[in-house]
Amino acid sequence: MKYCEKCSSILNDEDSVCGNCGTKIPGAQSSSGGDAGAQSSSNPFGASPGSGPSAGPNAGAGGQATPPKYMVPGILSILFCCWPFAIPCLVYTSKIDGLMAQGKVDEAWEASKKSKNWLIASIVIGFVVQVIAIIISVAASAFS
Amino acid sequence: MLTARGLGHSSGLGHRRRILDIIILAAQAGALIVFGFLIKPGSALYPPCPFHTLTGLHCPGCGTARGILRILGGDILGGLRQNLLLALTLPLLALADINIIFRVFGRKPPLPLENPPQPWGKLLPLAAAILIGAFWILRNIPVFPFTFLAPEALLRP
8 A cells, every 4th residue: 555745645556646645646647557647658758667766855775765753853842742642653653664664654654644643733722722722811800 | 867867856855855954943043033033031922831831840841931032132141041952952952953044045954964874873863862862751750860851930020
């Protein structure tokens, strides 16, 4: 199973662009067999080996791109949003390198996706709670 | 054709990323101006820590705003004392911003913050999670050496 580099949604093998966000999939044409996308079937050179793996800026040793990590925003969101939901974000990010080293690319991308979701949840919940807290604080001071 | 696809891919990704980067920088500048200069602590508009308000305990981020205000006022040690993790998070924020500024101007981020050499990619996030968790617990112990980790009272005259 593959995941979109940009939005991390699950891709079908035959897709040449992400069904969720429309990002072109690097290496989509490198999948073996005749089920490559229409774009690469119109371009026989698209199927040449080596064109896919070089597309990612952080392609790993096996030609598989390392999924994005969220350590720095995780730490900063805990300390500056005053909200600890980003601790799972750090834990999932810490798993990525080990999973990639074991060749478990799918699980590494899954960990990256979970890490990102916890980060977003941390920031959004932190922001919403802060806004509510300010409203309550202002209301309390207005009625006191 | 291959080159065009490669360019299209990277520029599409970079466009979204750049908007996010600019939002992050603007949010930081905005927060600094609003909470550093426009609104003073003690105002009803100053955001209280929800965790502290509900439980009376200090969260790992409690004291961050107080500390930054002290540091802006020139009292660096007094500022760091409000939240000792500021000694870690303020430099980290500065380094992250260097990377972001490079990306906004279309350059490659110079600092390998998210992809340190092995085995730090695994150890650093775990160490950060454990450090933050330990700090959270220790600064709530109301006995002498640990009371130093807690921030000073919120509304100091």
